[in-house]
Amino acid sequence: MATTTTTAAASLTTLSPAAGKRFGLSYPSLSFSSHRLATTTLRTGASSRTARRRAATASPVVATIAVGDKLPDATLSYFDPADGELKTVTVAELTAGKKAILFAVPGAFTPTCSQKHLPGFVEKAGELKAKGVATVACVSVNDAFVMKAWKESLGLGDDVLLLSDGNLELTRALGVEMDLSDKPVGLGVRSRRYALLAEDGVVKVLNLEEGGAFTTSSAEEMLKVLG
Amino acid sequence: MATSALAALSATTAAAAGKHILLSRPAASLSFASRRLAAGASLRGFLGAPIRAVASSASAPPKTIAVGDRLPDATLSYFDTSSPDGELKTVTVRDLTAGKKVVLFAVPGAFTPTCTQKHLPGFVAKAGELRAKGVDAVACVSVNDAFVMRAWKESLGVGDEVLLLSDGNRELARAMGVELDLSDKPVGLGVRSRRYALLAEDGVVKVLNLEEGGAFTNSSAEDMLKAL
Numbered sequence: 001m002a003t004t005t006t007t008a009a010a011s012l013t014t015l016s017p018a019a020g021k022r023f024g025l026s027y028p029s030l031s032f033s034s035h036r037l038a039t040t041t042l043r044t045g046a047s048s049r050t051a052r053r054r055a056a057t058a059s060p061v062v063a064t065i066a067v068g069d070k071l072p073d074a075t076l077s078y079f080d081p082a083d084g085e086l087k088t089v090t091v092a093e094l095t096a097g098k099k100a101i102l103f104a105v106p107g108a109f110t111p112t113c114s115q116k117h118l119p120g121f122v123e124k125a126g127e128l129k130a131k132g133v134a135t136v137a138c139v140s141v142n143d144a145f146v147m148k149a150w151k152e153s154l155g156l157g158d159d160v161l162l163l164s165d166g167n168l169e170l171t172r173a174l175g176v177e178m179d180l181s182d183k184p185v186g187l188g189v190r191s192r193r194y195a196l197l198a199e200d201g202v203v204k205v206l207n208l209e210e211g212g213a214f215t216t217s218s219a220e221e222m223l224k225v226l227g
Numbered sequence: 228m229a230t231s232a233l234a235a236l237s238a239t240t241a242a243a244a245g246k247h248i249l250l251s252r253p254a255a256s257l258s259f260a261s262r263r264l265a266a267g268a269s270l271r272g273f274l275g276a277p278i279r280a281v282a283s284s285a286s287a288p289p290k291t292i293a294v295g296d297r298l299p300d301a302t303l304s305y306f307d308t309s310s311p312d313g314e315l316k317t318v319t320v321r322d323l324t325a326g327k328k329v330v331l332f333a334v335p336g337a338f339t340p341t342c343t344q345k346h347l348p349g350f351v352a353k354a355g356e357l358r359a360k361g362v363d364a365v366a367c368v369s370v371n372d373a374f375v376m377r378a379w380k381e382s383l384g385v386g387d388e389v390l391l392l393s394d395g396n397r398e399l400a401r402a403m404g405v406e407l408d409l410s411d412k413p414v415g416l417g418v419r420s421r422r423y424a425l426l427a428e429d430g431v432v433k434v435l436n437l438e439e440g441g442a443f444t445n446s447s448a449e450d451m452l453k454a455l
Contacts, residue, residue: 077413088413109374143415145338146375153378166415184304184317186372186395188417 064175071201072173076163079148095201098134103195106212108142108150124219125159131226137161141168141190178211193217291404294435298427299402303392306377324430327363332424335441337371337379353448354388360455366390370397370419407440424451
């Protein structure tokens with residue numbers, strides 16, 4: 001099986017100088033000061049399907065992402081295994097000018113995600129890349145510490161990037177939130193499961209599940225549509 | 228066809244209702260009743276609105292917990308790794324604390340450095356000494372789901388000395404007025420709990436070491452031992 005000559009994480013930094021920005025967080029003391037939430041700006045692509053309406057919650061609700069839409073921009077984060085630093089990458093940096101697969105799981109360390117969805121993409125990453133996919137990235141509404149621990153627990157390399165959408169920025173912008181906060185397991189609000197193929201940031205294939213079901217969003221399904 | 232994790236979860240929690248567990252340590256057995264989560268968690272306020280520690284009703288935000296207050300009730304969850312099926316169980320703050328001395332400490336996040344390297348290990352190391360001073364249970368709570376709490380527990384090799392409980396829907400953190408809004412930071416922590424360690428006797432707070440944010444100054448196990 002062919003191995004990648006550069007890690008996917010290293011390839012991120014070649015995208016643009018802005019990619020893989022470092023944040024000077026001082027460890028080991030995790031000192032944060034609590035402060036009011038700044039209003040999150042939701043930016044979606046100029047898609048004719050995007051509709052904004054004010055719900056009773058006063059949070060803007062966007063239409064669900066669809067084939068043909070430009071992916072909204074959002075900032076995701078990860079710990080770079082090369083230097084252990086927290087880095088960020090935008091959806092634009094991940095997807096501009098190439099074929100990228102983005103798939104979302106409801107939660108790191110949850111059974112289906114850990115046992116089937118992510119491992120499936122890890123296994124098929126080589127085949128996907130042979131079909132011209134430059135980036136395969138997994139996104140979850142978990143913080144970057146948890147994503148790193150999950151990656152390590154599964155012994156993964158960098159064929160599939162594990163990116164944190166812990167502030168729900170991308171999930172909200174895609175309109176794929178899933179509110180599980182009435183369930184005792186404590187998942188709160190997460191992302192619906194999906195797998196999508198984007199070309200130069202435009203969605204070409206979208207396999208979006210109802211909730212956390214695992215039917216069409218697998219790596220095998222994505223391989224089939226790539227032909 | 229693989230069943231969804233969520234469908235499996237619903238079955239698990241239904242089965243967990245009313246189950247008792249016995250921890251394999253000499254302390255009193257903890258019996259738990261599973262109950263439906265009160266409508267305290269809501270989508271609004273998660274992003275895009277100022278965080279006030281409110282429940283979904285229009286009541287005034289809970290003030291920050293203080294010595295002398297009764298702990299608010301809330302439902303926490305965990306995977307019972309001591310039972311053969313390792314199923315999801317819930318425990319209320321009331322069940323956890325009624326008629327006992329309990330040390331409850333909160334961390335901003337599982338797998339974060341200070342929590343993983345200092346705060347939790349400190350309590351694991353001192354659990355025996357705390358019990359010798361009459362503490363019936365030591366519990367760690369975090370705004371993480373129960374899957375993550377279980378994985379964290381396993382990664383650190385924690386046994387039953389310290390219970391790791393999920394406040395993943397932020398019910399307890401909100402009710403105590405200790406939410407910590409980190410959602411403008413890129414690491415993706417969202418809204419969590421301030422770090423604290425408290426001693427409750429029959430559910431009433433006797434000692435409270437509440438940090439500003441995630442700082443680690445007086446909320447350690449050593450500090451709690453000194454106060455006992």
